[in-house]
Amino acid sequence: MQKKINISFILDTNNINWYLFDLIKWCIDSKNYNVCYILKNKNPDLDRKKKNFLEKILFHFKTKGFFGLLDNFFWKYLNKIEGNFIYKNMPRYHKHFQNYKFQNFDIEMIELNPETFPKQKKNRYIFKYSQEDILKIKQLNQDLIINGSEKILKGEILNSTKLGIVSIHHGDNRKYRGGPGGFWEVYNSEPYSGFIIQVLNEKLDAGNIIYRSNFETKKIFLINQMEIAENGNIGYKKVLNYLFENQRLPEYEVEIQYSDKIHKSPRFWNIIKYLFRLLRLMSHK
Numbered sequence: 594m595q596k597k598i599n600i601s602f603i604l605d606t607n608n609i610n611w612y613l614f615d616l617i618k619w620c621i622d623s624k625n626y627n628v629c630y631i632l633k634n635k636n637p638d639l640d641r642k643k644k645n646f647l648e649k650i651l652f653h654f655k656t657k658g659f660f661g662l663l664d665n666f667f668w669k670y671l672n673k674i675e676g677n678f679i680y681k682n683m684p685r686y687h688k689h690f691q692n693y694k695f696q697n698f699d700i701e702m703i704e705l706n707p708e709t710f711p712k713q714k715k716n717r718y719i720f721k722y723s724q725e726d727i728l729k730i731k732q733l734n735q736d737l738i739i740n741g742s743e744k745i746l747k748g749e750i751l752n753s754t755k756l757g758i759v760s761i762h763h764g765d766n767r768k769y770r771g772g773p774g775g776f777w778e779v780y781n782s783e784p785y786s787g788f789i790i791q792v793l794n795e796k797l798d799a800g801n802i803i804y805r806s807n808f809e810t811k812k813i814f815l816i817n818q819m820e821i822a823e824n825g826n827i828g829y830k831k832v833l834n835y836l837f838e839n840q841r842l843p844e845y846e847v848e849i850q851y852s853d854k855i856h857k858s859p860r861f862w863n864i865i866k867y868l869f870r871l872l873r874l875m876s877h878k
């Protein structure tokens with residue numbers, strides 16, 4: 594008889610998107626898993642979200658400069674245009690706009706206090722954990738952690754459970770490392786977009802791959818991103834079913850040559866170019 598798998602989720606905030614909500618609910622409903630803990634990161638960088646509009650503008654100007662502020666403005670404008678268009682015309686995607694609270698589930702929360710790095714950068718995108726936090730996690734005796742954090746996890750936390758930490762990368766890492774997930778594939782008119790599920794290690798978007806899939810690239814960035822996330826949940830469920838049935842994770846993919854290029858957020862000229870294409874597409878809908 595197979596042993597139930599002890600799983601915890603690591604999160605940054607109380608709010609979770611539909612994908613995480615769906616995955617946590619599926620794990621609970623399946624009866625094959627004990628969803629034991631929510632490991633919630635206390636993130637000092639999130640304090641800036643409490644600033645008013647003018648403070649946010651000044652913060653971005655000081656940390657990213659004028660052109661960085663311009664990049665941020667056009668990126669938010671693009672997301673708003675696409676979001677409004679999708680919500681108005683495509684009811685199937687409405688669930689993707691919803692936020693949920695993990696408190697909807699009766700799961701014990703444990704707070705972690707990671708340090709953010711690199712210290713010299715305005716956007717501290719790496720989390721490292723103290724020995725106190727590592728010991729706290731190890732004492733929980735978990736089989737697996739599913740990563741719901743938007744940060745890059747580094748250090749001993751990667752070895753704090755029996756099977757490690759699994760995470761999705763929203764892109765085919767043979768060509769699209771970095772992010773934003775789903776954007777560059779649309780921008781570059783790639784025929785297919787993909788994702789991987791990986792056991793995290795110290796390499797960026799180059800962990801030990803246990804699941805890979807792709808689908809036909811959509812013409813609208815946010816839809817492409819939603820499809821990656823939705824297909825990613827299907828992938829997660831297949832991996833977890835395999836884990837329960839075999840009491841181990843799938844075999845690691847044979848290591849291949851990854852792209853050396855790490856994609857970053859588009860600059861304002863990339864966004865303007867994409868917007869012209871998007872507006873032509875929307876005018877024909």
